[in-house]
Amino acid sequence: MAFIDASGNMDRQGCRVFLILTHSCAGGVPLGIFITTNESTETVTQALELYNSLLDETSYFGRGAALGPAVFITDDRASERQALRNDYPDATLLLCVFHLLQAFWRFLWDSKNAVRKEHRPVLISLLKEMVYADTIEKT
Numbered sequence: 001m002a003f004i005d006a007s008g009n010m011d012r013q014g015c016r017v018f019l020i021l022t023h024s025c026a027g028g029v030p031l032g033i034f035i036t037t038n039e040s041t042e043t044v045t046q047a048l049e050l051y052n053s054l055l056d057e058t059s060y061f062g063r064g065a066a067l068g069p070a071v072f073i074t075d076d077r078a079s080e081r082q083a084l085r086n087d088y089p090d091a092t093l094l095l096c097v098f099h100l101l102q103a104f105w106r107f108l109w110d111s112k113n114a115v116r117k118e119h120r121p122v123l124i125s126l127l128k129e130m131v132y133a134d135t136i137e138k139t
Contacts, residue, residue: 001079002031002060002069004094013037014061018047022069044083045095052087075099097131 001023016036021028024103028138032054034047055065063070068088073096074081081093104127107113108120115123 001071001073003028003073005075005081005082005096006077008039018044020051039077039079041079041082044080045086048083048087064096068102100131101127 003021003023003082004018006016008014010017011029014037016039019030019037020032022031023029032051036043036047052065052068057064059065060067060069068091069083070090071092071094072084072088073094075086076099078082084091084093101124105124108115108123
C-alpha cells in the first residue's frame with residue numbers, strides 16, 4: 001500500500017511536490033518524491049515513469065516497478081488518479097478518508113448546495129459513522 005499526495009505553490013514557479021509514502025509501525029516511510037511544474041495527467045504520468053526507471057524487481061515488496069503497489073490511497077484529484085491508472089493499471093485506488101471528509105464538509109458549507117446550518121453537524125456525523133464503521137450492520 002502506498003499513499004501519494006502533492007503540495008504546491010511553494011516557489012515562484014508554482015511547482016508541485018509529490019510524496020509517495022508507505023505505512024510502517026513507526027508511521028509513514030518515504031518511498032519517493034518528485035517535483036513537477038504542473039499537475040496534468042501527462043506530467044504526472046511521465047514523472048511516475050521516470051521514478052519507476054530508478055526501481056528494480058525487488059521494489060514494492062517484490063512486485064517490481066512494472067506492477068507497483070497493489071493499493072494507492074489518494075485524494076480526489078482526477079489528474080493524479082488517472083496518472084496512477086496509466087502507470088499502475090492493476091493497482092486499486094482508494095480515496096483518503098481525510099480528503100473524503102474534507103470534501104463533504106466543504107460541500108455542506110457551500111451556499112449553492114443550500115444545506116441548512118443545523119443539518120450540517122448531523123450529516124457530517126452520519127458520514128463519519130459510515131466511514132469508520134467496522135461492520136456492514138453499523139452502516
